[in-house]
Amino acid sequence: MAQVNIGDSRVIESREVSDGVTIRRRRESPDGKRFTTYERIEKPNLAVIKKNGTRTLFDREKLSIAVKRSVGKFFDSEVEVEEMIDEIEDGVYALGENEVTSKQIGDKVLDELVRRNEVAYVRFASVYQDFKTLDDFVKILEQRKQANEQKKAA
Known part of the structure; x- marks a missing residue:
């Protein structure tokens, strides 16, 4: 040829x-x-600053594994989960920074999960926010209940 x-x-x-x-x-x-x-389309390299201060390159696959672990079987399809991961990744890049913290990424995941599936949200939050007691679960469940009541009242 x-x-x-x-x-x-x-x-x-x-x-x-x-x-x-x-x-x-x-x-x-x-x-x-x-x-x-x-x-x-090639996205620029993005450094992630971890809790311990170390830096690593943003890895969509690591994000995907963490999200899939938390959502379990709470979504109807793999496509829906991939769309959510796309939204999270786009949100992270939309910050317009060369470096982001792992907290910023975790917050983006929580923002997406709370809109899509509250049970998956609580599962992810329990790991991300390092729940130690049942009171931690009760607290987040009460927060979600209040948010839902405010949404219904609006």
């Missing part, structure tokens, strides 16, 4: 692929041959 200089080609059509980070382009070379290229 002959190599074509992409810079010499013209774009005929561009479409975003369903994953939201890949662009499919149909191109035409100067000699009239058509071909397809795929471009992936």
